[in-house]
Amino acid sequence: MKKVLVIKSSIFSNQGQSSKLVDHTVSSLKKRFGDIELIERDLSVMPIEHLTAQTVTAFMAEDSADLSIEQQQEVELSNTLINELKSVDYIVLGVPMYNFTIPSTLKSWIDYVLRVGLTFNYTDTGPVGMVNNVKQVTIATTRGGLYQGTPKDTQTNYLIDTLNFIGINNIDFAYAEELAMKDVDEILRQSFKRIDSLIEVV
Template identity: 30%
Template sequence: MTCILHLDSSPRGDRSLSRGLTSEFNRTWQQTYPEDKIIYRDLGHNPVPFVDESWIAAAFSQAGQLTPELKSAIEISDRLIDEFLAAKICVFGIPMYNYGVPANFKAYIDQIVRVGRTFAVTSSGYEGLVKEPKKILVITTRGGSYKDSPLDFQEPYLRAVFELIGIADLTFIHAENLAMGDEARQKSLAEARTAIQQFIEIC
């Protein structure tokens, strides 16, 4: 049985195009692999906390030095990291906001990219601590076209941050031109659905 972690970051409900695409992934995956387990987290409607001073103090303390207050400060981080590490495939639905990821997804990244848990600082530099093979599928929705654009701060950032913790197997499906009229929107969504199907077929 494969464990899949599915995150949505759009604050929209039924009107969200990124949610529609990730839901399509779920339906198709469960039809293909009904025995697999999908864990769902809705960052858009239930965001995780931002990193604060107590979190930083706890993250940089030895386990034996953690007070009850510091343990509480990183309890959510521990839970999110355990959940992330348990998944063999992660599916992230991420709309583009101001050329980047939504604040709620950045908050999630800050919770799981943690020194001593998912990466280490060594004499030779950073070392990713995520050793088990893991695939990440990122489905983005964008109003315009950002292929090879210097204004795309989504894909380069996500590749860099996940490579930091040891994950290089990332697939991006960009549903673009969604604000450029109905014909362009429908064409892009159809291409995204085809790419989702192809991803599932090769897993």
């Protein structure tokens, strides 16, 4: 059975347009593979605390006994998120654009899973990713305007660079743009078609 990690980062939870694209992606994966095992994180429902100096210190500590209870909990959460990441075949990310960037809740998830010695290592020849189980990532991103392929699209390269850094290289995007300017239903329909075409070949 295929295992899928689903991450929604819309502040509107399941009502967000990016979440609708995520749900369609999951449905498409079910049609492609039959039963799948889902790990779902809705970051608007269960947000991850933003990175602090205390958190970084905890992540780098060799002995957890010296950490405060709060720091131990942060390390435990990070370990859980990393274990989820390392256990799945596919990842589906819902990423709306807020003020030209990704949601801060998604950035927190990234900060908790990028840990030296666990998801990447530094070597004499540079950093090496340690997450080699993920076959494909589908990123459903929604924008009010038209940004794909322009300097204002700060999401695409950032997410590619971040995932590549930990060893994940097979990344596809389904964009739903101009949602504040044109017919939303039609834009979503076109994005659904794009998602279906991506899933057909995973």
